[in-house]
Amino acid sequence: MSLAHTSTAAQTLSPAPACHASDACVDADPASPAGPPALRGEVTVALDLRHAGRREVTLRYESLGAAGLPTLFVCGGISADRHVSASTRFPASGWWQSQGGQGCALDPARHRIVSFDWLGADGRLDVPLDPADQADAIAALLDVLAVPRLEAFIGCSYGAMVGLQFAALHGDRLARLVAISGFHRAHPYASAWRALQRRAVALGALQCDETHGLGLARQFAILSYRTPDEFDARFEPARVIDGRVRVGAEDYLDHCAARFVGRSSPTAYLRLSESIDLQAVDPRRIHVPVTVVAVEQDRLVPLADAQALVDQLPVAADLRVIDSPYGHDAFLKEVADIAAILGSALSSPVQTDCKETAA
Amino acid sequence: MSLAHTSTAAQTLSPAPACHASDACVDADPASPAGPPALRGEVTVALDLRHAGRREVTLRYESLGAAGLPTLFVCGGISADRHVSASTRFPASGWWQSQGGQGCALDPARHRIVSFDWLGADGRLDVPLDPADQADAIAALLDVLAVPRLEAFIGCSYGAMVGLQFAALHGDRLARLVAISGFHRAHPYASAWRALQRRAVALGALQCDETHGLGLARQFAILSYRTPDEFDARFEPARVIDGRVRVGAEDYLDHCAARFVGRSSPTAYLRLSESIDLQAVDPRRIHVPVTVVAVEQDRLVPLADAQALVDQLPVAADLRVIDSPYGHDAFLKEVADIAAILGSALSSPVQTDCKETAA
Structure with a gap:
């Protein structure tokens, strides 16, 4: 991997130039009246991709918290992005809003929190992307941001997989890894489930209606994230409506699909x-x-794989098991359990009820 | 429910007229040199369907074993049919071949074994079909066959659901029910999984390629039938082939789809x-x-529902729990366990290794 600093990257490196002209440059306002400094930027680098050779790629990041603080790199699932939690500058809720904010596990008063949009998330890189490529991209981004070493890499789901890659490939830049619901391999059953989701996208594409197939894929993915116990508690039995059977969860699943297709590229979904x-x-x-x-009930990333990972690690590893009806999505829903684990891993006292206090 | 004996039905009722002209009449050969008597027939009856009013429906059945023997009615999943196991007359393997044959749980020397093609299986009845309708259809068929009372109803998966309906609606015609991996309700999570399979069929139909959608639906169904442990033992990690990722289970899943679409009607699949x-x-x-x-590992029909069923039954109920990596498909794969349970339920000594000895 090597860096090709473009003019965009150069702008990114300048100390604090508030630039509002384009998302392609640093978008920060250090003179903001309140809250920790937040900025967004993008940088173009050349990476040697494992399955597609050398490519120029654009990395879009967000940083929250002062540059001098210990840095946490935070990554979620394939549909998460660089916006982890709300700030004065970027007030929209982030994908991990429940853990971000003053007094919470991801506290920008105590850490600089950095994240990025996955390589491939813009749908313009239509090649096989290895999780190891993502780890290399993060190392390149940290070079640009002049962060020699992370206090911790905190990854959830795919983000945990990439975190393990980062720890294996760039371990000298990392003090600790927290890998939540993503481990050292893809389970063959989970892979089969995803392969069929990709076929749903392909089936939709055959009729030139990508959103239809993408929505169906997302709905099957939701089933893999959640659990029978949750569905049993939430949804009513099926009914006959206009000569067809409609089951209790269909309204919810339709809502999930509609939300997803509005913000996702089929190419990005397939490649990630x-x-x-x-x-x-x-x-x-x-x-x-x-x-x-x-998570005990995770149907996608089983506890047995976590145990196998811990057994094979040559270093001290702490296995924490959560009991949750939300299955693979527990990292988004079990706020207190996750906060306590993050607090312990970061040796920080944290509130465990940030869900209620967060914006 | 009332019977409308057609000429076909009348033929069915005649004692032993071997008629080879058409599948629409009794197809038996009592003069066959070996093996218990086997026959196929069909009968048209009028049924009051719960969601579609009064309809003339055709019931296609198979019977194996002498008419004077105690009768077992045997039903499998929605893709099973009337051919339970091979006979001299109908030598193709049946859907429950592993349990059928001399000395096995379903022994035509000791029982008359009757089954039928599900109402709707021919794809000509495009209306909502209640499992209770199937139970009424079976009662009508037993009238035609002059079987006042069953020694046992043995149902697997959907067949177990229909068996429970039969026990509730026509309990006076039944001495015992064996309900395997199908219970008193559809679990809301399993219903969601099936609803999405139906959407895959619909997505395929939009492009006038029903087999593509039907194949994808079947593949998702296979995932719901099987377990992560089985896939982990069987399939290799994913590979990049021609610029796309192909996972270990895809060849197997393609095989499952091809086998299924060749013998299934989309309408039948959707309605069942x-x-x-x-x-x-x-x-x-x-x-x-x-x-x-x-089955402990069943992802579609959870053990908790079996326990709830047993707890609510006002009569003596025997709960048997199988441990199997085959999950919902254990009734097809755990031959010895199932044979032992059937033998115990039918108070018959049975071989538990029929898988090896069956045709």
Whole structure:
């Protein structure tokens, strides 16, 4: 991997130039009357992709908290983005809003929190993307941001897979990894589930209606994220309506699909979904402390894989198991459990009820 | 429900007229040199369907074993048919071949084994079909066959749901029910999974390629039938082939789809899939002894529902729990366990290794 600093990257490196002309440059307002400094930027680098050769790629990041603070790199699932939590500058809710804010696990008064949009998330890179490529992209981004070493990499789902890759490939830049609901391999059953989701997208594309197939894929994905116990508590039995059977969860699943297709590119979905299935890290290559978090009811990333990961790590590893009806989505829903684990991993006292206090 | 004996039905009722002209009449050969008597027939009856009013429906059945023997009615999942196991007359393997044959649980020397093609299986009845309608159809068929009372109803998956309906609606015609991996309700999570499968069929139909959507639906169904442990043992990690990621299970899933679309009607699939979701039996209406068989790893029909069923039954119920990596498909794969349970329920000594000896 090598860096090709473009003019955009150069702008990114300048100390604090508030630039509102374009999303392609640093978008920060250090003179903001309240709240920790927040900025967004993008940088173009050349990366040697494992399955597609050398490519110029654009990395879009967001940073929250002062540059001098210990840095946390935070990544979620394939549909998460660089906006982890709300700030004065970027007030929209982030994908991990429940853990971000003053006094919370991800506290910009104590840490600089950096994230980025996944390589491929803009749908313009239509090639196989390895999770190891994402780890290299993050290392390149940290070079640009002049962050030699992370206090912690905190990853959830695909983000945890990439975190393990980062720990294996760039372990000298990392003090600790927290891997939540994503491990060293893709489970063959989960891979099959994803492969069929990709076929739903392909089936939709055959009729030139990509959103229809993408929506169906997302709905099948939701089933893999959640659990029977949750559905049992939430949804009514099926009914006959206009000569067809409609089941209790269909309104909810339609809502999920509509929300998703409005903000997702089919190409990005296909390539990032594939990327999960390429996950293959040898745990013996990891030499930083790891906190592994698994969910008993996770149907996609089973507890047994977490145990296998911990067993194979040559370093101290802390396995934490959560009990949750939300299955794979527990990292978004079990706010207190996750906050306590993050607080312990970061050796920080944290509130465990940030869900209620967050914006 | 009332019977409308057509000429076909009349033929069916005649004692042993071997008629080879058409599948629409009894197809038996009592003069066959070996093996128990086997016959196929069809009968047209009028049924009051719960969601579609009064309809003339055709019931296609198969019977194996002498008419004087105690009768077992045997039903499988929505893709099973009337051909349970091979006979001299009908030598193709049946859907429950592993349990059928001399010395096995379903032994035509000791029982007359009757089954039928599900109402709607021919794809000509494009209306909502209640599992209770299937139970009424079976009662009508037993009238035609002059079987006043069953020694046992043995149902697997959807067949178990219909068996519970039969026990609730026609309990006076039944000595015992064996309900394997199908219970008194459709679980809301399993219903959601099926609803999405139906949407895959609909998505395929939009482009006038029904087989593509039907194949994808079947593949998602296979995932719901099987378990992560089985896939983990069987399939390799994903690979990049021609610029796309292909996961280990895809060849297998393609094989499953191809086999299925060649023998299934999209309309039948949609209506029988819907029918599962309409399952709603009040266990308190059942007053015959029931053996309930559940599989610990079943992702579609959870053990907790079996326990709830047993708890609500006002009669003696025997709950048997199987441990199997085959999940919902354990009734097809765990031959010895199922044979032992059937033998115990039927008070018959049975071989438990029929898989090896069956044709």
